[in-house]
Amino acid sequence: MVLHPALAGSTVEDMYYNYHLNNLYAAQRRASTNTLANNVVALFQKDTQLTDCFNSMLDGKWNGMMDQKHIGYTSWDDPLENIMPAPLYLPQSQGSGSGIGVAVQGGAFSTNGSSLTTFAIDPYLAPEEARWLEIYALKNGTFPYTVSTxxxxxxxxxxxxxxxxxxxAHVSDHRINIEID
Structure with a gap:
């Protein structure tokens, strides 16, 4: 009775987190977009399995108790069935080029080597105002990179x-923190 709401809530939250990150990564053309899309599908299926498991506990004592539809709301009315958010998939090979994209804190990104601007950085930046950038693969392969200040x-x-x-076992996205001393 206590475990189901915690697991189900966590699963749905993870599904929506992966869905929104999937949409961002698709816009940035990241190679890891499809991994996140697969996570959305797996977490949607896990939610169904959790509901089925709860309904069969103690020979179905609380069968139907957790059957209210809870995924896919588009208005105040309950959906007729749980509706999985539609994740985005990208083709495996995305053409030529360096294969590396860069995103900076604040939402700007580049997939063609164009210049990007981060939030202001100066010697007096407070520690809680940390800055970062992400380097990511645009296609399958291995790509070395070097970053300097x-x-x-x-x-x-x-x-x-x-x-x-x-x-x-592979990392296609790296976050690099910029620390100010």
């Missing part, structure tokens, strides 16, 4: 690395 008071959490095709 042109000031003495800014340091990077990671200066170089490799982006690899998305998957369980």
């Amino acid at each position: 042109n000031t003495s008071y800014a340091t990077l959490s990671q200066c170089d690395g490799r982006l690899m095709s998305p998957g369980e």
Whole structure:
């Protein structure tokens, strides 16, 4: 009785989080877009399994108790059935080019090497005003990268690395924190 609402709430929250991140990554053409889309589908299925498990507990003592539709609301009325948010999928190969995209804090991103501007950075930046950028793969493959700063008071959490095709053992998205001293 206590575990189901916690697990179900967490599952639905994770599904919507993955869905919205999937939409952002699709706009940025990230290779990891499809991984997030698959997560949305898996979490939607997990929600159904949790409801079925609850309904069968104690020989169905509370069968139907958690059957209210709760995914897919578009108005105040209950949907007739749970409706999975439609995740976006991108083709595996996305053409030529460097294969690397960059996103900076604040929403700007570049997939063609164009210049980006971050929020202001100066030597007196408070620690809670941390800055970051993300480097991500645009297509399957392995892509080395190097990042540097042109000031003495800014340091990077990671200066170089490799982006690899998305998957369980591979990292196709790296967040680099910009620390001010």
